[in-house]
Amino acid sequence: MRDSAAQGMGSPCCPAFSRGAVVSGGPEPGEKGLVYQEAPELLQGQGVKPVPGEVEAETPNGPSPGVAPEVRLSLRRWAVVLLFSCYSLCNAFQWIQYGSINNIFVHFYGVSTFAIDWLSMCYMLTYIPLLFPVAWLLDKRGLRLIALAGSAFNCLGAWVKLGSMKPHLFPVTVLGQVICSVAQVFILGMPSRIASVWFGSHEVSTACSIAVFGNQLGIAVGFVLPPVLVPNLEDTEQLAYHISIMFFITAAVATVLFILVIIVFQEKPPFPPSRAQALIQLKPPEEYSYVQSILRLLRNTNFVLLIVAYGLNTGCFYALSTLLNRMVIQHYPGEEVNAGRIGLTIVVSGMAGALLSGIWLDKTKTYKQTTLVVYIMSLGGLVAYTFTLSLGHLWVVFVTAGILGFFMTGYLPLGFEFAAELTYPESEGMSSGLLNVSAQVFGIIFTIAQGKIIDHFGTQAGNLFLCSFLLLGTFITVFIKADLRRQQANLDGEQTDISRDVHPALLKQSVSKAGKKHKISSLLARILPFWKTVPPSTR
Helix, strand or coil, X not given: CXXXXXXXXXXXXXXXXXXCEEXXXXXXXXXECCEEEECHHHHHCCCCCCCCCCCCCECCCCCCCXXXXXXXXXXXHHHHHHHHHHHXXXXXXXXXXXXXXXXXXXXXXXXXXXXXXXHHHHHHHHHHHHHXXXXXXXXXXXXXXXXXXXXXXXXXXXXXXXXXXXXXXXXXXXXXXXXXXXXXXXXXXXXXXXXXXXXXXXXXXXXXXXXXXXXXXXXXXXXXXXXXXXXXXXXXXXXXXXXXXXXXXXXXXXXXXXXXXXXHCCCCCCCCCCHHHHHHHHCCHHHCCHHHHHHHHHHCHHHHHHHHHHHHHHHHXXXXXXXXXXXXXXXXXXXXXXXXXXXXXXXXXXXXXXXXXXHHHHHHCCHHHHHHHHHHHHHHHHHHHHHHXXXXXXXXXXXXXXXXHHHHCCXXXXXXXXXXXXXXXXXXXXXXXXHHHHHHHHHXXXXXXXXXXXXHHCHXXXXXXXXXXXXXXXXXXXXXXXXXXXXXXXXXXXXXXXXHHCCHHHHHHHHHHHCCHHHHHHHHHHHCHHHHHCCHHHC
């Protein structure tokens, strides 16, 4: 048996054992030992000094059957998540590019506002029937095929739209938008899967936030760029020229991103990045049943509650985004550009919220508490936005819209990561997909209902309609239990590795310094059967 130590790759926000040395689990001949992280002072106490870099503990014959592969991080993970964010950005831009200048497209194509609204809602409608086939492909064929399909459909739809530069060619632009909506099905369920497959246990929430970040940035660009590129003109030929510039830029960017996906995007890293992933890779493929996985998810009460809560919150966001131009123009005529800037404010502040919530989760693992607080603040933000929209002061609308966006948009990655925790070891693609189906269903219902309410009763009534459902979602979130299965799998792996190779006295000393009392309790429960009968409050 041999030992090797190396400096860990934990982030500054990680809990105990996230920084320090990487130590092999002591492989026998023909095995590749598990690599785990240990406290540096504990290693030095045994005469082992941490050194920079990672040391791979393996023997020439490779891993034995049933032995977990080495846990290591790949630098390529950052290129993968950033590239995904970029083509997700492009697809999200194409979703909102019509809604952000709704009145201009109504004039150009000579159709109703409801017809233009459907160019956004078709994204939601397409997702619902295609989720299960795409989730099945993700489980069976992996990340690379899904990434190629998503970026390819996104590119194709962008080029089709270039053929709709005449007022009578509205069906062509509908076709292009439907193709882009198919691409979205291959994109929305990917963030948590990419985070789990490529990133370590102490950075998955941050990685998921970065992946969602691209989609939100695309919506932000979709709010601010179309009003700049396509001014409100009466001349349809001039209007066609400006619209064609926007469509051509989009198609060119989508093409470049598709080529980069072909070159850069890989199925998975050479080594699993976490113990949770290592355990999943050890599971024989024949043990996995797609149908049984869906049934297990739907029998998970906490996850079902999260599906409803997530759908209500995100559905409200979709409705607000689609109808924002109509609401602002109704109170501030001729302010198409500022309407786009308000949308930009909502999404950019939401991206900051998403990133900060991801870092916070990686540091604290307080999924339930964070989700509930963000939900309550989303409701408060929407109430404030509702009663300030009609005051006649745009700067006030910008402020309340920013507060609303920080929490409502920041909730999106929280939902993905909370779902991954509640449903481990089920596929992240399936759990994310079910969340998104709920969001699309509620998004369609809220968009149509709020649009009709605005037409008949005004914007305040429409926004109060959404507030009532956010209040319902808040109550539902209260009843979700924080059953963090993925974190427990990682903790169990750490305890097993440490207890096998480290003297119990040193282990207890190190854990005490890190403040991890629950780890000691779990270890004692395994060793001493009577310990399970002791009430947790007295341990």
